[in-house]
Amino acid sequence: MPKPLPIFQDFPLLKQQAAQQFFACFDELAEGCLVVDQDVRVVMISERYAANLGVEPSDVLGREIETFLPNSLMRQVVVTGKPILLEIFEAGGHALVVTRMPVRGEDGRVVGAMAFALYSDLEPLKPFVDRYGQLQAELAHARRRLAEARRSKYTFSSFLGTSPQAMETKRLARRAALLQAPVLLRGETGTGKELVAHAIHAGGPRADRPFVAVNVAAIPETLLEAEFFGVAPGAYTGAERKPRPGKFELADGGTLFLDEIGDMPPSLQSKLLRVLQDQEFEPLGSNRVLKVDVRIIAATSRNLEAMIREGRFRRDLFYRLNVLTIALPPLRERIGDLPTLCEHLLERIGHREGAPARDLGPDALEILAARAWPGNVRELENVLEQAMLASDAHTLGAADFAGLPPEAPAPAPAGSVADAERRELEAAIAAASGNYAEAARRLGIGRTTLYRRMARLGLEVRR
Numbered sequence: 001m002p003k004p005l006p007i008f009q010d011f012p013l014l015k016q017q018a019a020q021q022f023f024a025c026f027d028e029l030a031e032g033c034l035v036v037d038q039d040v041r042v043v044m045i046s047e048r049y050a051a052n053l054g055v056e057p058s059d060v061l062g063r064e065i066e067t068f069l070p071n072s073l074m075r076q077v078v079v080t081g082k083p084i085l086l087e088i089f090e091a092g093g094h095a096l097v098v099t100r101m102p103v104r105g106e107d108g109r110v111v112g113a114m115a116f117a118l119y120s121d122l123e124p125l126k127p128f129v130d131r132y133g134q135l136q137a138e139l140a141h142a143r144r145r146l147a148e149a150r151r152s153k154y155t156f157s158s159f160l161g162t163s164p165q166a167m168e169t170k171r172l173a174r175r176a177a178l179l180q181a182p183v184l185l186r187g188e189t190g191t192g193k194e195l196v197a198h199a200i201h202a203g204g205p206r207a208d209r210p211f212v213a214v215n216v217a218a219i220p221e222t223l224l225e226a227e228f229f230g231v232a233p234g235a236y237t238g239a240e241r242k243p244r245p246g247k248f249e250l251a252d253g254g255t256l257f258l259d260e261i262g263d264m265p266p267s268l269q270s271k272l273l274r275v276l277q278d279q280e281f282e283p284l285g286s287n288r289v290l291k292v293d294v295r296i297i298a299a300t301s302r303n304l305e306a307m308i309r310e311g312r313f314r315r316d317l318f319y320r321l322n323v324l325t326i327a328l329p330p331l332r333e334r335i336g337d338l339p340t341l342c343e344h345l346l347e348r349i350g351h352r353e354g355a356p357a358r359d360l361g362p363d364a365l366e367i368l369a370a371r372a373w374p375g376n377v378r379e380l381e382n383v384l385e386q387a388m389l390a391s392d393a394h395t396l397g398a399a400d401f402a403g404l405p406p407e408a409p410a411p412a413p414a415g416s417v418a419d420a421e422r423r424e425l426e427a428a429i430a431a432a433s434g435n436y437a438e439a440a441r442r443l444g445i446g447r448t449t450l451y452r453r454m455a456r457l458g459l460e461v462r463r
């Protein structure tokens with residue numbers, strides 16, 4: 001509780017005079033003032049303030065302020081005892097810049113509050129208000145962009161498939177999300193390595209910290225070091241290396257996803273190993289050591305063991321990265337997931353293209369199941385997209401995929417899709433003890449879709 005100002009204590013008359021002068025001064029220089037008691041009734045209002053509010057002083061004296069100014073904040077000041085130092089207040093059809101302060105008695109208790117209108121015309125403040133508005137807008141924009149960039153695009157539910165292989169992948173990834181050790185994702189192109197990396201990040205304690213991805217294969221070797229470790233200001237490094245933070249620094253506190261780690265040149269492999277061991281490094285052209293806390297998720301489609309034998313990949317780096325390893329199954333080894341994948345991908349493509357989602361006829365499914373899919377889910381998505389764009393049919397049939405280039409048939413015989421799907425549905429229904437809603441949830445589909453699929457596969461729906 002603040003004490004009354006000591007200088008006034010022995011001079012009550014002076015205090016009163018000063019207060020009166022203060023009010024008079026404010027009324028003249030500013031746009032008037034107003035005082036309320038502890039019941040928020042008006043005990044004083046200047047002519048000018050009354051004019052600004054569009055009221056007559058005699059009409060409002062003694063009244064609770066909200067009876068003529070419903071959005072007044074004076075009660076808040078009286079109740080909390082806290083001033084509201086600057087606020088733009090809309091009243092009487094125009095904006096006032098108002099300062100409100102509590103009035104305290106000798107014992108420090110709040111006995112009322114006073115308000116001063118500093119300006120009734122915001123023109124003098126316009127440069128500040130404009131600048132403030134502009135900065136606010138810039139800040140909001142930057143925050144939105146940062147949040148978007150940092151938000152993981154995928155979670156575990158984005159990884160589609162309920163085959164045993166897909167479920168095992170998700171189980172391992174969920175476990176990895178809760179740990180801090182490096183993760184190595186292995187799998188052919190298009191099997192969802194990047195998707196899983198995002199999901200691991202989003203499912204762990206670093207979720208609200210940055211997720212930074214670097215595709216090692218996409219960056220020229222000469223620029224990789226600067227890309228990873230950054231360039232210090234003032235470093236003489238040539239035109240293409242302006243001072244900037246490296247990916248390690250940007251990912252501090254979060255996750256750094258190193259895609260195509262097998263493409264990393266040997267010189268950088270040693271440096272990466274050092275950072276993994278010590279969690280510190282020096283930006284290019286700097287003698288300052290930066291300490292970071294970064295979780296590494298690396299991915300590769302290459303045979304790293306063969307590369308080690310050929311001396312192209314460091315064994316010690318491999319051991320360092322190969323702590324939690326997740327092998328992503330190729331599509332042809334989980335062809336039972338094809339119907340689920342197609343259904344979701346068609347929906348996703350439809351959404352992207354602003355077109356209604358399409359179905360896939362059983363004949364089309366048989367054709368797709370017979371392919372080897374070297375490009376995996378990405379290739380499947382491309383094939384579906386092309387077929388969708390070329391046809392108006394609601395249900396895509398075999399003919400819509402007639403243009404597919406010939407390809408060696410996959411090891412699995414074509415008839416097995418229906419079997420695999422039937423087994424999958426039966427397993428889910430059994431696991432849900434015959435509860436179809438629960439089985440559908442486990443499969444990640446709606447109940448109606450489940451009934452439709454069961455009917456197509458000749459499974460009886462028991463109600």
Ligand SMILES: Nc1ncnc2c1ncn2[C@@H]1O[C@H](COP(=O)(O)OP(=O)(O)OP(=O)(O)O)[C@@H](O)[C@H]1O
Nearest residue numbers: 158159160188189190191192193194195301377378
């Ligand atoms: N299980 C899955 N469920 C849904 N979408 C998937 C799945 N696997 C892959 N995809 C989709 O396939 C595309 C390729 O996936 P992603 O980029 O994660 O693969 P990748 O293994 O990192 O490929 P690359 O090695 O070529 O970089 C993405 O559009 C992704 O959303």
